[in-house]
Amino acid sequence: MPPIVIVGVHPVREALRAGGVREVRVGPRADARVNEIVRLAEVKGVPVRRVDVAELDRLADGERHQGVLATLGDAPRRWSLEEVVRQDPQPLIVILDGVEDPHNVGAILRTADAVGATGVVRQERHAAALGPAAARASAGALAHVRIVDVVNVVRAIETLKELGVWVVGLDAEGAQPYDRIDFRPPTALVVGAEGEGLRRLVREHCDFIAALPMRGHVSSLNVSVATGIVLYEALRQRSADR
Template sequence: MSERPYTSRKPKFQRQYGKGGRRDQQSWRPPHEIDVTILYGWHPVAEALRNGKRTIRRLLATENSMRRLDEELGVPLSVQPELVRPDEINRLLEPDAVHQGLYLEADPLPSPSVETLSGERVVLALDQITDPHNVGAIVRTAAAFGVEAIITTARHSPAATGVLAKSASGGLEHVPFMIVKNLADTLNALGERGFQRIGLDSEGGENIDALSLRLPLVLVLGSEGKGLRQRTRDCCDAIGRLDMPGAIKSLNVSNAAAISLFAVTKAVMPGAAK
């Protein structure tokens, strides 16, 4: 391994060229067993570096990206960055990953629990939504609407890392994941704490705008193909739908999440949805 200093106004960067070989992304392990979060791309990495709750293990950057971090980030780095060539980051990621010259390894963020949720903001629950691109888009939307937490199951859910984090475009730093073994049991526990549990389904009984909504509230979204499972539906206080005036009556789950979060937030937190 060779090292060569890189001169910068703020942190002292070093060039460290690593060995080849694609990194194991831990994609087969359930989310609750992932012990390292992989982030890449400008927004996910920059937001993680700004997040004081993140413990950073390793940061790789190309020369151009490192200079941009130095000029634009505006916060001290908690880890010594390694200056690398773009192809070295390519080898650590899946093919066609758009890393923009930045790669970061960090500890997972702390997770809330049923007992620690404040109920002062909307909570989102995902019922076996498996596409990391969709979940990432939902996370980004959730961050925009100030969602307190996202509940997912330990199985049949993507880990909060890699593609999901890239799709979330930095939103992962603002909305914590609460990973549970059984969604129905968790919804029942939230109900005991006074949470209103609202499911979203294209065949729901009422338009979501017509429901009487209040905090604390958890909005439950079903999977891309099957929607809400029956036991999940049985744990909800009401099932709402999004009425569409056009010829197509259903939406991608991430788009449905955005519209329903706007409607719900406007109803329970009027000042926040202006």
């Protein structure tokens, strides 16, 4: 797996703070924010290379780089389901069932980090690459969130159940409103692909299927928005319980 490229001022800054950056590259016209990143890289002992804009454009793969990008020395550590569950007596895990838009994946990683989720599970195939687009949309969270790659989502759900984790699927046809679900026990939230939702077998293996109320003219929300709403409901419940 090639090193992950992180682009943009804020994502690169967060990656430097998290550690593991192999090199920072900056364009010829650095502004004050980029110069701040250069100083931070120097403090961290990370090499900084001045390059032309064409090289930044090529490595950023169409993403807006703001004159700076970083490459990670190694791909982020991949965790097992068992390792992630052991990180927290009250784990909160997000499972991505075929979410292929890297901007949505990045936004979900950002929210998962914001609420203190224990980890994010993604299928090795039919999943967005964790490249510049996902890294930028995550606003640096890619460097912090525990990520589990699995071959089969249904099998992962069964493993989580064996580890004592309740599994909640999010689907427009869900029988229960999302805020009626008790998210205080160890919980995994499963969210489906854009436009298609949860696959049938995945849905059938969930303990509960929750829905968001839709009272306007559109029938669904963007998957990253819907995931954020439910994760913050889980955070609200858990905070009130303390």
